[in-house]
Each structure stands twice: as C-alpha cells, then as structure tokens.
Amino acid sequence: MKKSLVALAALAATASFAQVTIDGYIDRGYLITNNSFNQADTRTIGSNAGTTTLGFKFRENVGGGIVIGGQLNTDWADFAGATQATGVGTAQTGCFANSQSFADIAGPFGTVRLGAPNSFTLTNATAVAAPLYSTGVGSTYSSSFSIANGLGTGATGLAGTVGLATTTAAGADAAAGTGARSIRIANTVQYSSPVFNGFSAHIGITPQNNNVTGTTTSSLSVGNTVGVKEYALRYTNGPIDAMYTNIKYEVGSAGTAQNRFTAAGVASTGVVTGTGSVTTPSTLAANLSSTQSLLGATYTVMPTLKVHAGFGNFSSSNNLSKGKSTQFGVTYTMGNIDLMAQMAKVDDTSTTNTDRKMTGIGVNYNLSKTARVYLRADDINYSSNGVAFTGSTLKRTAVGISKSF
Numbered sequence: 001m002k003k004s005l006v007a008l009a010a011l012a013a014t015a016s017f018a019q020v021t022i023d024g025y026i027d028r029g030y031l032i033t034n035n036s037f038n039q040a041d042t043r044t045i046g047s048n049a050g051t052t053t054l055g056f057k058f059r060e061n062v063g064g065g066i067v068i069g070g071q072l073n074t075d076w077a078d079f080a081g082a083t084q085a086t087g088v089g090t091a092q093t094g095c096f097a098n099s100q101s102f103a104d105i106a107g108p109f110g111t112v113r114l115g116a117p118n119s120f121t122l123t124n125a126t127a128v129a130a131p132l133y134s135t136g137v138g139s140t141y142s143s144s145f146s147i148a149n150g151l152g153t154g155a156t157g158l159a160g161t162v163g164l165a166t167t168t169a170a171g172a173d174a175a176a177g178t179g180a181r182s183i184r185i186a187n188t189v190q191y192s193s194p195v196f197n198g199f200s201a202h203i204g205i206t207p208q209n210n211n212v213t214g215t216t217t218s219s220l221s222v223g224n225t226v227g228v229k230e231y232a233l234r235y236t237n238g239p240i241d242a243m244y245t246n247i248k249y250e251v252g253s254a255g256t257a258q259n260r261f262t263a264a265g266v267a268s269t270g271v272v273t274g275t276g277s278v279t280t281p282s283t284l285a286a287n288l289s290s291t292q293s294l295l296g297a298t299y300t301v302m303p304t305l306k307v308h309a310g311f312g313n314f315s316s317s318n319n320l321s322k323g324k325s326t327q328f329g330v331t332y333t334m335g336n337i338d339l340m341a342q343m344a345k346v347d348d349t350s351t352t353n354t355d356r357k358m359t360g361i362g363v364n365y366n367l368s369k370t371a372r373v374y375l376r377a378d379d380i381n382y383s384s385n386g387v388a389f390t391g392s393t394l395k396r397t398a399v400g401i402s403k404s405f
Contacts, residue, residue, distance in 0.1 A: 018060035018069070022405075026052050028075075029374070029400015031137070037391035041260075048398035049362070049374045050134035052076045053099055070115075073099035100184050113190040116160055119153070120190075120202050120232035121182040121245045121294060124161040128234075129296025129310030130329055132340055137376035137398045138360025140327050140344040141312070144394065145181030145358045145380050147346060148314040150290035150321035151226070151249040154181030161258055162226040162249055164284060178348065178382070179356070180314075180321075182247050182292065185228055192313040198237030204230040210252025224256040226284065239300040246293040255286040278283040280391065294325075306331045308342075322350040338364040345384065355385040370404045 029048040034041050055075065058071035074096050101270040102115030125141040126134050126228065134138040140147050143154065151162050162185060190204040208227025291314065298308040312325040329342025340362035348355050360378040382395040 018058055021057040021059070022055070023057070024052075025050055025402065025404045027136075027239040027400060027402040028052075028378075029398045029402075031396060033394070033396050035391055035394040036388065040391065047077075047136065047403055048400050049136040049376055051099075051136075055099075058183075067256060067389040068103075068105050069102040070101075071117075072097055072101045075099040101342045108194065110191060110193045113188075116184050116186045116188060117190050117204075118184050119182040119245075119247065120204065120230055120250075121247050121292065122241075123187060124232065124243045124245045124294050124296045125181075125310070128241055128298055128308070129294060130308060130327060130344075131298055131306070132338065133329075133330055133342070133360065133362065137396050138342070138358075138362050138378040140325075140339070140342070140358065140360075141181055143181075143346070144178055145356070145378070146178050146181045147294070147310065147312050147325035147327065147344060148182075148292040148321075149315050149323060149346070149348065149350070150180050150292060150316045151288070152180030152182055152183045152292075153282070155184040160184070162228070162256075162284070162290070163258070180290075180292070182230075187225065188228070195236075196400075198235050200236075202230075202232040202233050202234070204228070204247075208250060208252050210254050211259070213254050224252060224254055226251050226256060240297065241256065241299075242295075242297040244293070244295050246291070248291045249285060249289060251284045251288040253286050257283040262391070285318070288317055290314070290321060304333045310344075318348055320352070325349040336366045338362075338366065340364075353385070354383055356380065357384045369371075371402070373399075373401050375399050 028045060029041075029045040031044050031048050033044070052075065053073050055071060055073040057069065057071050059067055061067050064259060075098055100116055100118045102113045102117045104111055104113040106112075117368075122141070125147065126139070130140050133141075135142045139145070146152075146154070150162055153160070154160055164180075184208050187206055188206045191202065191221050193201040206226070206228035209223065209225040212223040227250045228247065229250075230245065232243060232245040234243040235241075292312065293314075294310055296308070296310040296311040298306055300306050302361040308329045308331070310325070310327045314324070315322045323346060325344065325346045327342060327344035329340065332339045341360070343357070343359050346355060358378055358380045360376070362376040362377075364372045365374070376397050376398045378394075380396075381392065382394070383389060383392040
C-alpha cells in the first residue's frame with residue numbers, strides 16, 4: 001500500500017498543490033554463497049529477492065489533460081555499500097539518488113521522461129521475460145548472471161554511465177564473465193506512447209559526446225560519453241504480456257574513459273590484500289558498438305499458473321561479444337504460497353566461446369499483499385561448454401523477508 005502526502009507548492013496567493021507519493025521496497029535475508037573457489041565462499045545479510053529502494057514521485061495536473069512531475073529513487077545498501085572485506089563504498093551503491101531519477105510530462109500524446117529513467121530492457125528482463133525474480137538470487141538479470149554480453153550500465157562503480165561487462169565470478173578466470181545488464185543511464189530522453197488495443201511503443205535516446213582527446217591512458221577521453229538508442233514494443237492484453245526490446249551502444253571515434261574507485265590490493269584471484277581505494281580509468285575503445293535484443297513473454301494459463309520465456313541476441317562490432325540466450329520459467333500460486341522455477345542459458349558464439357547456464361528456484365509465503373518471507377536458490381555454471389576451473393561454478397541459497405510500501 002502506497003502512502004500519499006500532499007505537498008504545498010506555494011506561490012503566495014496563487015498556491016497550487018502537487019501530489020507526492022512515497023513508495024519503495026525493503027529486503028533483507030541471509031545468503032550462503034558457495035563456489036569452486038572456496039576462499040570466496042561467504043555468509044552475508046542483504047537484498048536477495050530484489051533491490052531495496054526508496055522512491056519519491058511528484059505529480060501535478062496543470063490542466064488540459066497534462067500532468068507534470070518526476071521521480072527520484074535511491075537504492076540502499078548497508079553502510080553506503082562498504083563491506084567488511086574492503087571497507088570501500090562506490091558511487092553505484094553509496095550515494096543518495098543513485099537509482100532512476102527523471103522529470104516527466106504526460107498527456108494524451110504519451111509520456112516524455114528526461115534524466116536517468118530505467119531502461120525498457122530492464123523492464124522486459126525482470127517484469128516480462130522473468131517476473132517475480134527481479135534482480136535477486138535466481139534472476140536472469142543479476143550481478144551474478146545476465147543473459148547478455150557486451151556493453152551495459154550495470155557495472156558497480158560506473159553509476160549512470162556505460163562500461164564493458166568484465167565482472168567475473170569470485171576467483172574465476174576472465175573468461176567467466178557474468179554478463180552485461182542494461183539498467184539506466186544519465187542524459188537520457190525517453191518517450192512512451194499511449195496504449196492502443198494493448199500495444200504501446202517506446203523509444204530512448206542518449207546523445208553521444210566525442211570531443212575530448214588525451215595523451216595518457218589515465219586522461220584519455222575522460223568526458224566523452226557513449227551514445228545509446230533503445231526502442232521497445234509491448235503488448236498487454238488478457239492473458240498475454242509480451243515485449244520486444246533492442247538497445248544499441250555506440251562509442252565515438254575518440255573513445256571514452258571514466259575514473260572509478262576500486263579496492264586497493266585486489267589480486268587477480270579476487271582476494272583483497274590491502275585496504276583503502278585507488279582510482280583507475282575504465283576505457284572503451286574507439287568506434288566500438290554493442291547491441292542487445294530480447295523478446296520476452298508471460299502467459300497466464302490460469303489465475304494460479306503463469307509461464308514465461310525470453311529469447312535474446314547480442315553482438316558487438318569487434319566480435320568480442322556475440323551470441324544468444326534462452327530462458328523458460330513457471331510460477332504457480334496456491335493460497336499464500338508462490339512457487340517459482342526457471343532455467344536460462346547463454347550460447348556464446350564469439351572467439352571466447354564460453355557458455356554459461358543458470359537454474360533458479362524460489363518460494364514466497366505471502367503474509368499480506370505487500371509482505372512476505374522467501375526462499376531463493378540458484379546454481380550457476382560459468383563454463384558449461386568447457387573445462388571447469390577455479391570459480392566456474394556458483395551456488396547460492398537465501399532466506400529472508402521483504403516488504404513493499
């Protein structure tokens with residue numbers, strides 16, 4: 001249940017009123033992580049079935065069917081994202097308003113958003129192709145497993161900008177990439193059409209900046225930004241909810257670089273050998289482009305049974321990322337209990353040719369419409385078509401509570 005406040009947007013004698021809605025989601029659970037790099041096994045408390053977030057929505061009807069407002073969200077992590085292992089918080093998890101934030105105007109023409117809204121690809125991956133899993137354990141769109149490779153906006157320490165997904169399983173070889181995710185990006189303009197007979201169209205544009213050059217690796221192209229184009233088509237009618245999304249990242253001829261903070265003394269094995277943090281440049285090669293597409297669908301067989309699936313493709317101009325993904329899942333509800341299961345695999349056809357697969361299960365016991373206790377588990381293999389190596393398998397189990405408001 002959302003709580004609405006009436007905020008005074010006062011202008012002396014001609015005072016007007018705007019509605020402010022506060023909503024969010026809080027999740028805390030106990031997570032056991034085991035992988036074939038035993039030194040990286042962990043026991044932690046955190047968000048495991050979704051992302052803990054607090055949001056503010058501002059809306060005012062200015063007449064003529066026009067509504068102007070905006071949204072501001074913060075995704076929360078304990079101690080601003082610092083951990084007992086590193087003591088380092090990053091911009092991705094440690095600052096206020098680090099989630100989607102934008103101004104918008106809506107009317108008979110549709111909705112226009114300006115700022116850093118969530119991508120349509122994120123909506124497709126977490127709400128259509130695999131509902132209920134969000135970005136938690138068992139999700140096909142988490143920091144531990146994603147259905148795409150290449151450029152993305154989900155890299156820790158690169159909040160609001162594009163980075164190359166090089167995150168690996170703890171202690172694993174570089175070939176064991178967990179994949180790229182499209183989350184959100186700064187400087188974006190989005191348009192969503194009105195719904196016609198169940199159909200709606202969506203487009204997002206992030207302008208490219210390509211005017212800065214440098215003479216050293218640490219200063220090269222800092223200030224340049226990646227251009228992004230995204231479009232989507234969604235159909236929601238009766239038992240069917242289907243969505244197609246396509247997103248393309250394009251780096252200019254001067255390349256890009258962004259300074260980021262990383263834990264000092266982190267060895268290639270993933271073991272922290274020191275304390276503090278260092279600044280290192282994250283660079284993207286000139287003229288690099290990366291494209292990801294996803295067709296997702298959920299079909300309500302009966303009120304208690306839903307099946308869902310997703311089929312994706314990804315590629316880059318340098319062929320470092322190329323392949324496809326498939327996923328299938330089911331949700332069955334009996335009384336207060338939701339039972340969930342899904343399987344996903346990524347077929348990497350690039351020169352690296354390292355496939356990965358994931359099996360996830362989940363159980364919700366719904367205490368109310370907004371509160372639940374949950375169990376999540378997944379089993380990930382980062383080298384399903386090759387020889388196992390240190391850190392190539394990961395198993396996670398989480399039990400916790402969550403509350404939306």
